[in-house]
Amino acid sequence: MDIRKLQRIIVNALEDVKAKDIQVFNTTKQTALFDRVIIASANSNRQARALGHHVFCEVKENGGEAVAIEGLETGEWVLVDCGNVIVHILQPALRAYYNLEELWGAHPVKLKMLEKQSEDSEEK
Incomplete structure (x- = not known):
């Protein structure tokens, strides 16, 4: 699957x-293990678990590679491995403490927010 399509899903x-x-970072120059890191915050453990599960299911439903999901037990930091994309969903305190943006943030990806709206209007 095209990396842009996967990151949009x-x-x-x-x-x-x-x-x-939600922040997306291009990591192709930093590691050969994956092409994107996506970091997002959740307001609660329950929301973090729901976000991780929803991402995992949506990637699979759309024909992507959803390899594994970790952290559902506590919901403080949920990691979803989608092959070429790694998704981190953290509580705000953990996100501030670990500051993953400093580690992976050298090349932020700008997302077109209108893409989803245009896709929705095409379906109607």
């Missing part, structure tokens, strides 16, 4: 469950 899934402060 993931961001849409995060937005569906009201994730906060």
Whole structure:
């Protein structure tokens, strides 16, 4: 699956469950293990678990590779491995403490917010 399509599916899934402060980073120059890191915040353990599960299911439903999901037990930091994309869903305190943006944030990806709206209007 095209990396842009996969990242759009993931961001849409995060937005569906009201994730906060979604950021996407291009990591192709930093590691050969994956091409994107997506970081989002959840307001509660329950929301973090719901976000992780929803991302995992949406990627699978759309023909993507959803390899694994970790952290559902506590819901403080949920990691979803989607092959070429790694998704981190954290509680705000953990996100501030670990500051993953500093580690992966060298190359932020700008998302076209109108893409989802145009897709929705095409379906109607």
